[in-house]
Amino acid sequence: MNIERVSTEAQIETVAALAHEIWNQHFIPIIGKAQVDYMLEKFQSKKAISEQIENGYSYYLLKAGDEYVGYTGVCPKEDGLFLSKLYIRASQRGKGLGREAIEFLGELAGRKGLSKITLTVNKNNTDSIKAYEKLGFANLGVFVQDIGSGFVMDDYKMEKVVRRKELC
Numbered sequence: 001m002n003i004e005r006v007s008t009e010a011q012i013e014t015v016a017a018l019a020h021e022i023w024n025q026h027f028i029p030i031i032g033k034a035q036v037d038y039m040l041e042k043f044q045s046k047k048a049i050s051e052q053i054e055n056g057y058s059y060y061l062l063k064a065g066d067e068y069v070g071y072t073g074v075c076p077k078e079d080g081l082f083l084s085k086l087y088i089r090a091s092q093r094g095k096g097l098g099r100e101a102i103e104f105l106g107e108l109a110g111r112k113g114l115s116k117i118t119l120t121v122n123k124n125n126t127d128s129i130k131a132y133e134k135l136g137f138a139n140l141g142v143f144v145q146d147i148g149s150g151f152v153m154d155d156y157k158m159e160k161v162v163r164r165k166e167l168c
């Protein structure tokens with residue numbers, strides 16, 4: 001798998017298109033269409049992604065052969081790397097790509113002198129919780145966030161300890 005750092009408008013457009021496809025496919029049964037539409041507009045529109053990148057987020061496109069198979073988005077938060085987004089297209093799941101992405105992010109965190117990867121995942125996103133547990137994340141318990149317009153993110157907080165590289 002190739003991992004491309006997102007910087008151009010075309011790459012941001014590709015991320016937004018993947019978000020639209022994957023969130024509609026995966027999250028409607030979990031949070032409903034109204035919340036998917038709201039969250040896509042608020043967090044994964046081209047404008048929202050561009051603003052996040054300006055404010056310290058890094059996005060990466062995941063490519064297998066000629067196909068963009070998913071993306072990830074992270075930002076440093078306290079002593080960890082916050083994994084804000086990791087989404088693989090439905091047809092490409094269960095093939096080890098998520099593991100490869102987490103290994104890449106573990107290296108990235110280590111190089112930044114950070115000691116863990118943290119994330120939040122919807123309580124009812126059962127398959128992804130199982131995958132994260134297999135990938136070495138521990139469940140730290142419930143984490144609820146009000147995201148406006150009557151919606152909440154009803155999540156678990158998870159974290160994985162990574163090896164910090166000695167900084168010289």
Ligand SMILES: CC(C)(COP(=O)(O)OP(=O)(O)OC[C@H]1O[C@@H](n2cnc3c(N)ncnc32)[C@H](O)[C@@H]1OP(=O)(O)O)[C@@H](O)C(=O)NCCC(=O)NCCS
Pocket residue numbers: 026086087088089092093094095096097098099100119120121122125127128130131132134135
């Ligand atoms: C969660 C996700 C990123 C994992 O990526 P993936 O490419 O499917 O995962 P991998 O194939 O690398 O699997 C990683 C590990 O999890 C395990 N795993 C994956 N799906 C699983 C499932 N449904 N149940 C149990 N274990 C699972 C794999 O067996 C593997 O463990 P192993 O290497 O010890 O065998 C991906 O499935 C996804 O994008 N899901 C939908 C969107 C989503 O919910 N993203 C997370 C939002 S917080």
